[in-house]
Amino acid sequence: MVDQHRQSEEPQxxxxxxxRSFIQAGLASAGTVLASSVLHSQIASAALPPQMTNSxxxxxxxxxxxxxxxxxxxxxxxxxxxxxxQSPDLAVRLVQEAVDAGVTFFDNAWEYNNHRSEEWMGLxxxxxxxxxxxxxxxxxxGRDKNVAMQQLEESLKRLGTDHLDLWQIHEVxxxxxxxxHFAKGGVVEALDEAKKQGKVRFVGFTGHKSPAxxxxxxxxxxxxxxxxxxxNCFDATYRSFEQQVLPELQRRGIAALGMKSLGGDGQPxxxxxxxxxxxxxxxxxxxxxxxxxxxxxxDVLRQNVGIARGFRPMSSQxxxxxxxxxxxxxxxxxxxxxxxxxxxxxxxxxxxxGYPPSEELPL
Amino acid sequence: MxxxxxxxxxxxxxxxxxxxxxxxxxxSNEGFSSIASGRSAAAPAGDAGNMIYRRFGRTDVHVSAIxxxxxxxxxxxxxxxAVQLVHEAVDAGITFFDNAWEYYNGKTETILGRALRDGRRExxxxxxxxxxxGRSGKLAMQMLEDSLRRYQTDHLDLWQIHGIxxxxxxxxxxxxxxxxxxxDQAKKEGKVRFVGFTGHKDPAxxxxxxxxxxxxxxxxxxxNPFDANFxxxxxxxxxxVNRRGMAALGMKSMGGTAWxMKAGVxxxxxxxxxxxxxxxxxxxxxxxxxDVLHQNLRVxxxxxxxxxxEMEALRVRCAPTAADGRFEPYKVSLRYDNPMTRMPHGFxxxxxQREVTEMLEKTDGPWLMPExxxxxxxx
Numbered sequence: 001m002v003d004q005h006r007q008s009e010e011p012q013x014x015x016x017x018x019x020r021s022f023i024q025a026g027l028a029s030a031g032t033v034l035a036s037s038v039l040h041s042q043i044a045s046a047a048l049p050p051q052m053t054n055s056x057x058x059x060x061x062x063x064x065x066x067x068x069x070x071x072x073x074x075x076x077x078x079x080x081x082x083x084x085x086q087s088p089d090l091a092v093r094l095v096q097e098a099v100d101a102g103v104t105f106f107d108n109a110w111e112y113n114n115h116r117s118e119e120w121m122g123l124x125x126x127x128x129x130x131x132x133x134x135x136x137x138x139x140x141x142g143r144d145k146n147v148a149m150q151q152l153e154e155s156l157k158r159l160g161t162d163h164l165d166l167w168q169i170h171e172v173x174x175x176x177x178x179x180x181h182f183a184k185g186g187v188v189e190a191l192d193e194a195k196k197q198g199k200v201r202f203v204g205f206t207g208h209k210s211p212a213x214x215x216x217x218x219x220x221x222x223x224x225x226x227x228x229x230x231x232n233c234f235d236a237t238y239r240s241f242e243q244q245v246l247p248e249l250q251r252r253g254i255a256a257l258g259m260k261s262l263g264g265d266g267q268p269x270x271x272x273x274x275x276x277x278x279x280x281x282x283x284x285x286x287x288x289x290x291x292x293x294x295x296x297x298x299d300v301l302r303q304n305v306g307i308a309r310g311f312r313p314m315s316s317q318x319x320x321x322x323x324x325x326x327x328x329x330x331x332x333x334x335x336x337x338x339x340x341x342x343x344x345x346x347x348x349x350x351x352x353x354g355y356p357p358s359e360e361l362p363l
Numbered sequence: 364m365x366x367x368x369x370x371x372x373x374x375x376x377x378x379x380x381x382x383x384x385x386x387x388x389x390x391s392n393e394g395f396s397s398i399a400s401g402r403s404a405a406a407p408a409g410d411a412g413n414m415i416y417r418r419f420g421r422t423d424v425h426v427s428a429i430x431x432x433x434x435x436x437x438x439x440x441x442x443x444x445a446v447q448l449v450h451e452a453v454d455a456g457i458t459f460f461d462n463a464w465e466y467y468n469g470k471t472e473t474i475l476g477r478a479l480r481d482g483r484r485e486x487x488x489x490x491x492x493x494x495x496x497g498r499s500g501k502l503a504m505q506m507l508e509d510s511l512r513r514y515q516t517d518h519l520d521l522w523q524i525h526g527i528x529x530x531x532x533x534x535x536x537x538x539x540x541x542x543x544x545x546x547d548q549a550k551k552e553g554k555v556r557f558v559g560f561t562g563h564k565d566p567a568x569x570x571x572x573x574x575x576x577x578x579x580x581x582x583x584x585x586x587n588p589f590d591a592n593f594x595x596x597x598x599x600x601x602x603x604v605n606r607r608g609m610a611a612l613g614m615k616s617m618g619g620t621a622w623x624m625k626a627g628v629x630x631x632x633x634x635x636x637x638x639x640x641x642x643x644x645x646x647x648x649x650x651x652x653x654d655v656l657h658q659n660l661r662v663x664x665x666x667x668x669x670x671x672x673e674m675e676a677l678r679v680r681c682a683p684t685a686a687d688g689r690f691e692p693y694k695v696s697l698r699y700d701n702p703m704t705r706m707p708h709g710f711x712x713x714x715x716q717r718e719v720t721e722m723l724e725k726t727d728g729p730w731l732m733p734e735x736x737x738x739x740x741x742x
Binding site: 173174175176177210237238239271327328329330331332333334337340341342345350353354355356361362363 | 528529530531532565567592593594682683684685686687689692695696697698700705708709710711
């Protein structure tokens with residue numbers, strides 16, 4: 001099952017990436033704080049983003065999807081938000097306009113909005129399926145591979161296609177999830193089977209809670225093609241996926257997929273700590289294949305497409321300055337509630353674990 | 364700074380077990396606790412024969428294996444009852460008394476001071492916590508004077524930094540002019556004997572405090588069988604504290620709330636026994652009534668450490684419900700962060716929280732204390 005050699009044959013999947021110690025300026029300015037080197041050396045993990053193609057002024061650039069040889073748009077359309085817009089017509093229009101603007105990466109999950117997200121995306125992709133890199137997520141939350149294979153059939157049907165480009169294990173957020181997923185007869189076996197049947201091309205996993213849980217998944221050395229995680233300028237200094245998981249993915253040549261670039265619900269923007277554009281640019285400047293954006297209106301789509309078109313990554317100095325600016329307000333996690341509370345933990349996942357719904361908890 | 368850095372052999376049992384397994388128990392009283400005979404000079408006479416005393420880190424001091432938590436003293440309905448609770452605890456041989464400068468705006472320190480005057484102060488190991496939450500060492504020294512005055516004593520046995528719960532707390536504590544400089548000064552002036560820090564949020568923050576190298580005498584943390592499975596202090600911090608010969612102080616042995624017990628997953632007695640079976644100097648228990656004190660004393664008096672097997676079985680039993688952290692709300696909800704810790708950081712308040720309302724009502728309360736006019740702390 002485990003394809004060990006895949007992990008080792010290309011330790012540096014994107015050798016053109018230069019590792020730079022671009023935190024030096026920040027270190028010097030923090031000289032009044034004792035032992036700052038200990039604190040800041042942990043931040044200095046990010047390398048320059050992978051090289052982009054398709055990067056002319058009016059185009060949305062693309063980046064390598066790990067070491068697969070595939071390319072995906074640096075901005076992806078999030079499936080969850082597609083299912084909460086007012087009408088299927090608007091959802092279809094969002095999908096069509098995104099594809100026509102050059103967005104190729106499409107995110108979804110079997111469980112989003114009682115399957116409406118997949119259905120509406122399927123409608124929008126009619127006639128455009130071949131232009132996109134289509135992902136959905138499997139939502140066993142600890143159940144067996146038969147449940148997974150059944151969910152795959154349902155996802156394919158709703159999305160109106162015979163295969164997914166990427167199928168990921170959804171919401172790996174509880175301490176015992178890695179054990180459940182890798183258990184005999186678990187969802188990881190379904191990933192193998194689906195690949196063998198040609199129904200999915202690539203596989204990965206997602207989660208918004210804890211870098212440690214992601215690392216526990218990776219420690220199984222299963223040949224995941226991608227890993228999805230929250231990446232934003234607050235994450236950089238709080239329970240950080242950027243510091244702890246991203247370098248490991250680079251080392252293994254696994255495609256990193258960023259999400260929650262605005263902190264999950266845009267709270268940092270409401271609080272006036274950052275502007276939406278700089279937060280999105282920060283996320284897109286990390287060494288990721290794509291940044292998945294929740295888009296619930298044509299305005300938001302156009303705004304994001306505007307940022308992605310002709311995108312030039314932030315300089316290392318700009319990124320460091322933004323991390324420093326965010327650090328004082330990142331420290332308690334109130335701008336990343338998906339890490340610090342139960343608020344973002346999905347209902348289906350909690351049910352499957354036997355946990356009460358998050359809204360019933362006095363937390 | 365004049366702490367004894369000699370490594371004693373007291374923790375060898377614990378340290379060896381730590382090396383073998385990350386989740387270690389004190390499955391023998393030997394080397395850990397000394398029943399009655401090993402108690403400190405400060406230990407009381409009389410009815411205290413059944414109390415268990417353990418060595419406080421690498422020092423020569425011994426403390427009782429359970430401690431009275433300061434916060435819950437503020438929940439006891441009347442002052443008389445609170446005083447009686449402290450008296451009974453001392454008379455039963457409990458020597459470890461926890462508190463914090465900010466609990467109930469100083470009320471619990473005042474209660475404890477009142478209860479310990481008339482001869483009981485000398486019998487106990489008296490702790491309180493300093494609540495700078497990132498502010499200056501100068502402010503810390505003012506808080507120390509407040510605490511000593513409320514306690515009616517001239518020194519503390521232990522002074523700890525309260526609430527290392529935010530990512531940048533270690534950096535702020537170690538900053539120039541920060542609270543650690545107050546630690547040095549207070550020790551030099553003979554106002555505190557030992558120093559440490561506390562926090563309930565994330566093992567990573569505790570480890571960073573240790574990594575930065577200050578010679579703390581003690582470290583306080585949540586320890587219970589849910590913790591063993593989720594952002595675990597037991598797995599990540601406890602071995603390191605013992606390796607360094609510091610005193611580990613356990614708290615939240617019930618999970619901070621009774622939810623795990625209400626859900627029928629665990630019982631109170633086994634929770635306390637589990638916590639006490641870990642390699643800690645003491646387990647601090649919140650006690651808001653004489654009944655709870657008596658119940659805890661019963662557990663202590665009949666205490667035999669759990670075996671490794673018993674402890675593992677309890678951890679395994681708790682693992683499925685521990686995995687989302689809901690039975691340890693202090694780790695997974697911002698509503699369990701004391702607003703007095705949020706305020707100096709400039710983090711927004713949750714206005715549905717009772718503590719926030721209470722704090723904001725006290726417009727002359729210490730929470731308003733600005734750095735520039737420290738005299739406002741003198742109420």
